Amino acid sequence: MKNEMMSYEKIAYEYLLASEYTKATDLYEKAISSNPDNLSHYWYLGLTLLLQGKEAEAQMTWMLAIAEIEDEKTPFYTAKLIEVLQIEAERQEHIEEFSTSWLIRQHIREINPDDINNLLNVLQLSIKLNNFDETHFNDWGIIELLNSQEIIDLNLKLLTQVLQQVLDTIPLHPYSLNLVEACLPYFTNPQQAFNILLPAAIKIGHTFKQPQLAAQILELYLRIEPEEVETLRHLAIFYQNSQNYELGIEKAKLCYSLSKNVADKIFALHLILRGLMTAGGYWQEICSTSQELESILQEFIQAQPLPLDEVRTLRLLTPSFAIPHIKDTPTEFRKIHNQIAQIFQNNIQAVFPEAAERYTQRIIKHPGSITSTKPLKIGYISYALRKHSVGWLARWLFQHHNRDKFEISAYFVNYKLVDDFLQTYYVNQACHAHKLEMNALEIAEQIHADEIDILVDLDSITLDITTEVMALKPAPIQVTWLGWDASGIPAIDYFIADPYVLPESAQEYYTEKIWRLPQTYIAVDGFEVGIPTLRRDELNIPSDAVIYLSAQRGYKRHPETTRWQMKIIKEVPNSYFLIKGDAEEEAIKQFFYQIAEEEGVDISRLRFLPQDPTEATHRANLAIADVVLDTYPYNGATTTLETLWMGIPLVTRVGEQFAARNSYTMMMNVGVTEGIAWKDAEYIEWGVRLGKDAVLRQQVAGKLRQSRQTAPLWNGKQFTLEMEKAYQQMWEIYKK
Structure with missing residues (x-):
């Protein structure tokens, strides 16, 4: 009889492995008839029924068996049932029958809802099967269990895999951040957490454009390593990108204080400048930080530190972005920059x-x-x-x-x-x-x-x-x-x-x-223009007033140019100045207010506008302006094109560097010279003249409207022919 029972079990299990569940069921039923006290037969019988899709019958089989067990023995036999189901769930995963494994693990969850390893497996399978929703976090209680800190035998490898999978596949899920926070105490090696969280934060912050969420993830990591410099670098960027400039600058300064070598200091200073300039208004600190950056760049060039690792090398060139916003000295700037670029290339080629x-x-x-x-x-x-x-x-x-x-x-x-x-x-x-x-x-x-x-x-x-x-x-x-x-x-x-x-x-x-190129380095056939949302009456500006506008981000706000703009406003009666662009609201207001007061301009003549919801709306709203005042030493580019396309007179100051000549070339390529200033005083003169002379404004606007049919700036097809000719000539030179 004993041998017969062993035969039933062996053959039945072989049928189960072969997915012949009906045959396996028959044999397990015979085994139960022969030996009703062997509870493992009930466990396997229920399993074979479950694998046939007979969930109710499976549950009834297990419940009837458990009901006959003495109370003190229930935990032991329940654990045996879970063991049987666990083994089969793992087997189904191995053969990539994920739906079946998910079903089995759901029954394990019903038997033992506090089995954290099983719950993590269920979560992993749910993501794989794309059937996960946010109610599962609440229903399953994963985060509550992890937060209880009373878990025994937690599979740390599994926990790591699940966290990685959640951040890879559903990083923006409302509960992902909660999961990160709950998992962190279980990491015995901070580097392991770093390797998961930093790439996830970069993807969330940059690819998915959710810098605030990315910053929250990195703040959680700082609980483990509060002075981890790489984390602080990215955290500074994410705070700045989410317009939390104060924290962005604070984290950048902390990076600088913790940086040990020259290359790291260069990038940390860049982060400080990035925050200060994006916020706008911190001019004195911008200048001192810029001077410090140039000094350290010179120190770096003299040291010629070769080789640098790839990450540090990648951070060498970006800091140069700030300097042309501050001063128009291309001869000095490019001498330094070109040497850094040579070091950059040498290092990159040494890496690969x-x-x-x-x-x-x-x-x-x-x-x-x-x-x-x-x-x-x-x-x-x-x-x-x-x-x-x-x-x-x-x-x-x-x-x-x-x-x-x-x-x-x-x-x-x-x-x-x-x-x-x-x-x-x-x-x-x-x-x-x-x-x-x-x-x-x-x-x-x-x-x-x-x-x-x-x-x-x-x-x-x-x-x-x-x-x-x-x-x-x-x-x-x-x-x-x-x-x-x-x-x-x-x-x-x-x-x-x-x-x-x-x-x-x-x-x-x-x-x-x-x-x-023979005419212009850029041309467009036009821009999409939406419905305007700005009205003079809503801005409390009289209908006969002259409206000046400057729409640039905080990076381009230079105090000297702003001073010229205030002199223009002062000289033109009944004029108002609209200011628009990404910046820290209070900092940029104080920046303009201070210069306005120094120049004797009533701040009630200034209006600060919010960003428009779309580019098309922004272009439509430009039409409220009578004159647009460009920035210097870093001109507008796209904003200049949009201004000219909308037929609005522009005042620009021409400099020496590329960034200080964008508006100049665009105006030349629409046939308008009115508003081009070669000296500081000319900028003010043109601004005042265009403000006071309505006829002149109309003449310029008329030229701009006519230019749409004739100007090189609005002829994308001709521009493309010139670019293609350049490519062909470059190729001919190369072939010689």
């Missing part, structure tokens, strides 16, 4: 020597494989081919490209997993669209594999990953266009300009060859 060597080998080979009948392969690399200034402006080039002569590839760095119609537009316009992560070597390898002939960088130093790709030189010809001033990286061959945006002497301090 094999890749750099392979790319070089392609470049030095004779390029005869490209014949005149084969399209040139043009690659555009950028993180900004989306709702961004670059995204708004580059689309006409993509639209008008001759697909018979040029094969267009687009490399989307940190492709955004968000709804963005401009991003979708670029994906559809490119012959080959590569949606990439933030891995420079992978991007460079893709460009190299695609055998791109001319690689066009649209980011310059505004994104470190793009600069890293360009430093590796995966294409034989590399060009910077549109996104910012030239990066200074020696691996870049050309910088696209025009007759106006750089002075003739500029080549003396650029490492790239300045390639001047």
Whole structure:
């Protein structure tokens, strides 16, 4: 009889493993008939019924068996039942029958709702099966159990996997932050938590544009490591991006105080400047921090610290972004910047020597494989081919490209997993669209594999990953266009300009060859314009008043330019000044109020406007202005184009650097010179004249309206032909 029972069990289990559940059920029923006291038969019988989809019968089988057990023995036998179900759940997961495993684990949960390891497995399976919703966190009580700190035999590896999976797949879920907080006390190794939380925060903050949530995650990590510098760096950025400038500046200063080497100090100073300048108004501190940054950059150049690791190298170029906002001294600035760019390239190529060597080998080979009948392969690399200034402006080039002569590839760095119609537009316009992560070597390898002939960088130093790709030189010809001033990286061959945006002497301090297009370095066919939401009466401005406007973010607010603007307001009776742009509200108000009072302007003539909900609405609202006052030493670019498109007179101060000549070249390319100032006093004179002379304003507005049909600035098709001609000439030079 005993041997017969053993035979039943063995054969029945083999049937179970073979998914022949009906046969297994029959044998387990026979085993129970032969030996009703062996409770394991009931456990397996219920399991086979469950695997056949007979949940009610399975539960009844287990409940009837448990009901016959003496109370003191119930926990023991219940544990045995859970063990049977656990083994089968793991087997089902192994054969990737996740739905079945999820079902089994739900029954384990009903038997023992406090089994944290089972609950973590259920959560993991729910995410995998895409059937998870926020009620599960409450119903299952996972967070409450973790917070109780009374868990025995917690599977730490499983906990880590689940946290990683939650942050990978549902990072924006309302309970994800609660899960992070509940898990942290169980990490015995802070580095393990760091390796999970920092990448997740970066994805949440940058890719999903939720910097406040990203900051909350990193603040939780600081409970473990309150002086972890890398965490503080990102935390400073996330606070600044979420417009919590005070905390963003505070964290940046803490980074600086904890930084030990020169490279780290450079980036920490950049973070401080980033916060101060984005907030706007902290001019005295901006100047002192900028001086300190330049001093440390010089110290770094003299030390020539080679080699640096990849992360520190990536942070070398971005700090240069701040300096042109503060002063217009390109000869001095680019001398320092170009040396940093050379160090940057040397370090990057030292990090990836094999890749750099392979790319070089392609470049030095004779390029005869490209014949005149084969399209040139043009690659555009950028993180900004989306709702961004670059995204708004580059689309006409993509639209008008001759697909018979040029094969267009687009490399989307940190492709955004968000709804963005401009991003979708670029994906559809490119012959080959590569949606990439933030891995420079992978991007460079893709460009190299695609055998791109001319690689066009649209980011310059505004994104470190793009600069890293360009430093590796995966294409034989590399060009910077549109996104910012030239990066200074020696691996870049050309910088696209025009007759106006750089002075003739500029080549003396650029490492790239300045390639001047015949008319303009940028052209658009126009802009979408929405419905205006601004009214004079709602702003308490008289209908006959003269309205000046400046719509720039805090970064571009320079006290000297603001002083000129206040002098204009003072000189023009019945005039008002509208101020708009991202900044810390109170700081920027105090910045303007102080200068207004110093210049004798009643602050009641100033109006601070909120940001508009869309770009189209912003453009429509520009029409409320009679005159737009540009910033200096960093002009508007997209904002200038929008102003001119809307037919509004503009006053700009022309400088020496690229950033100080954007508005100048755009005005020249619409045929309007009224408002172009070459000296500080001329800026004030033009502002006053345009404010007082309504006829002159109308004449300028008329010129701007007429320019829509004739001006190079509004001819994207002609501009594309000129860019394509430049590409062909670059290629001919390369082939020689």
